[in-house]
Amino acid sequence: MKIAVIIKQTPDTETVVKINDAGNDIVGTGVKYVMSPYCEFAVEEALRTKEKLGGEVVVVSLGPDRVLETIRTALAMGCDRAIHLKDPAYEGGDGQATAKALAAALKTVSPDIVFAGKQAIDGDQSQVAVRVAELAGLAQATIVTALEIAADGKTAKATRRSEGGGEVVELKLPALISCEKGLNEPRYASLPGIMKAKKKEVKELKPAELGLEGQVGAAGAKAKRVKLLPLAERKAGRRIEAETPEAAAAELVRLLREEAKVL
Amino acid sequence: MESSLIDLPDDVIAIRDTVRRFVYEQVIPREHEIEEQALVPPDIVQRMRELGLFGLTIxxxxxxxxLGSLAYAVVSGEISKANSAVRTYITVNNSIGYKAILLGGSDQQRREYLPRLARGEFLTSFALTEPGAGSDAQGIQTSAVRRGDRWILNGRKHYISHAHRAELFTVFAVTDKERRARGGISAFLVPKGSPGLSLGKQQEMMGGRGSHPGEVVFEDCEVPSENLLGEVGYGFKLIQACLNDGRLNLAACAIGAAERLLEMGTEYAKIRHAFGAPIGANQGIQWMLADSATELEAARAGVRDRAGEGRGAQRRPGVRHGEALRHRDGEPRRRSGAPDPRRRRLHEGLPIERFYRDVRMLTIVEGTSEIQRRSIARFLLGF
Structure with missing residues (x-):
């Protein structure tokens, strides 16, 4: 089975990000980058699929030099080879421009199944995976929490999480699965895996090699981020003063009900 | 905080970060449980196997x-941020546990044991120390006498890490009382269950709970002649080779423990308030932190320098400076629980109290700090 997994490198969730002077991006220096957590579920599911059905797992990622480190993480977890879309021309794209590049790269792999995170934890737009599926003409199931692929590799049954419930869909492969928390428990890269990852192939593809010159990155974007808004500063908490614990509890309940309106 | 003096290669960083994540996510949340039950839980040992931690240096x-000694030092440091018993699992296996087999074993012995050791299928123990011989290793009394195609061992070893869990013992015994260190000590592989091998009492220490040191007793213990490691009389050379490696690595372990202590101390200085301000706002506390960080930086740079490859660093007696730093760590690092949560250090059950006990071990095992000073001085003096 040909398995592909799309991953994105994002700032670590624990990194405190700062907005740049232009107000439209974060300051990159001093930021620790990691694989977006939902992409970890995607990599894990890709590896499990390979372990069950055999085949090869190809990682595809778009971004500058630093992204190589995240690609190596996926290779260390057990993926077989990688495609790195690295070129200044890829930078500054929106979901559509990025998806176009990734879909074209996937074409060189012709996968039976593609895994992706349901969203990246930086932009939180949830656009790339669905657009890739559309552009590549793949069936798709988004926000998947359980997946069964038929032994013949022709169909899959995916359980999707939806607001307040779920649904089960059957798909014809080739298909794209966007992965949600709960789908699996991502493995750690083993240390021998890290050493082996150094020797695995990472192929760089330029826009021209995909026939996409002038159509990716900022040039191919239809939407542009103009401004980032910082989180509103959190208000100071309020201390409840009372004579007795009982009185304090009563006052707390009153405030929760009347002011916070959560009870 | 990381040493900027010596850059780590990318793959070493990747390995370090993976081990760090494992330690912080899987081990540290359960450090209290490990201490209380004096046991590294089987599921954590299994994760260590899956990560490949048992075969780091094989x-x-x-x-x-x-792995080379730099990468191994870095990994050992990360593992040492949790319980000493967790560290022992890995570092005994990766140094004194297997080294004698690699250096002294026949190809067949290596093929038989090393791959299984690398997978973490069983543990080995290094059985050298005796009630009457510690630092002066050539003073051991355990004897081995050849009888036909077998060796007969008699004697008693103690303070042997993992004694009660090991499947295989590397045992050092006297084969020529006159020669001793000069060709009179030999090494043997003694599998658990050998006739005449028994385990004495467990000898719990104040630190390292869960590593279960204990006595190993040989009473006309028989092993086949092929269980001799290397030549007859090769034992003392093996002892020196095994311990030299281990010593450098224990310095790296001390640094890992110190990093964790500094981290805890720094955090505590921020959250603990006294007289209306975090105690870290007081210059007295700031200096404790700064001194700890400075000493730690120097120690880390020293160990990385000694562990670095390609410069004959491991053969230079300078290695022993790394050993000395280990000693220096034992003491000042108790302080680097600075800003010393005074009473908390004494409060049983808190990590800092455990570290206080655990790090003592690092100034003793595989050569005491005093013995290491002696080595450094003898090198300087040309003795």
Whole structure:
């Protein structure tokens, strides 16, 4: 089975990000980058699929030099080879421009199944995976929490999480699965895996090699981020003063009900 | 905080970060449980196997990773941020546990044991120390006498890490009382269950709970002649080779423990308030933190320098400076629980109290700090 997994490198969730002077991006220096957590579920599911059905797992990622480190993480977890879309021309794209590049790269792999995170934890737009599926003409199931692929590799049954419930869909492969928390428990890269990852192939593809010159990155974007808004500063908490614990509890309940309106 | 003096290669950083994540996510949340039950839980040991931690230094040809001493030092430091018993699991296996087999074993012995050791299928113990011989290793009394195609061992070893869990013991015994260190000590592989081998009492220490040191007793213990490691009389050379490696690595372990202590101390200085301000706002506390960080930086740079490859660093007696730093760590690092949560250090059950006990071990095992000073001085003096 040909398995592909799309991953994105994002700032670590624990990194405190700062907005740049232009107000439209974060300051990159001093930021620790990691694989977006939902992409970890995607990599894990890709590896499990390979372990069950055999085949090869190809990682595809778009971004500058630093992204190589995240690609190596996926290779260390057990993926077989990688495609790195690295070129200044890829930078500054929106979901559509990025998806176009990734879909074209996937074409060189012709996968039976593609895994992706349901969203990246930086932009939180949830656009790339669905657009890739559309552009590549793949069936798709988004926000998947359980997946069964038929032994013949022709169909899959995916359980999707939806607001307040779920649904089960059957798909014809080739298909794209966007992965949600709960789908699996991502493995750690083993240390021998890290050493082996150094020797695995990472192929760089330029826009021209995909026939996409002038159509990716900022040039191919239809939407542009103009401004980032910082989180509103959190208000100071309020201390409840009372004579007795009982009185304090009563006052707390009153405030929760009347002011916070959560009870 | 990381040393900027010596850059780590990318793959070493990747390995370090993976081990760090494992330690912080899987081990540290359960450090209290490990201490209380004096046991590293089987599921954590299993995760360590899956990560490949048992085969760090075993050569690739025998199924390990063949890490160099720098990478091994860095990994050991990360593991040492949790319980000493967790560290012991890994560092005993990766140094004194297997080294004698690699250096002294026949190809057949290596093929038989090393791949399984690398997978963490069983533990080995290094049985050298005796009630009457510690630092002066050539003073051991355990004897081995050849009888036909067998060796007969008699004697008693103690303070042997993992004694009660090991499947295989590397045992050092006197084969020529006159020669001793000069060709009179030999090494033997003694599998658990050998006739005449028994385990004495467990000898719990104040620190390292869960590593279960204990006595190993040989009463006319028989092993086949092929269980001799290397030549007759090769034992003392093996002892020196095994311990030299281990010493450098224990310095790295001390640094890992110190990093964790500094981290805890720094955090505490921020959250603990006294007289209306975090105690870290007081210059007295700030200096404690700064001094700890400075000493730690120097120690880390020293160990990395000694562990660095390609400069003959490991053969230079300078290695022993790394050993000395280990000693220096034992003491000042108790302080680097600075800003000393005074009473908390004494409060049983808190990590800092455990570290206070655990790090003592690092100034003793595989050569005491005093013995290491002696080595450094003898090198300087040309003795």
């Amino acid at each position: 050569p690739e040809a025998y199924g390990g990773m063949g």
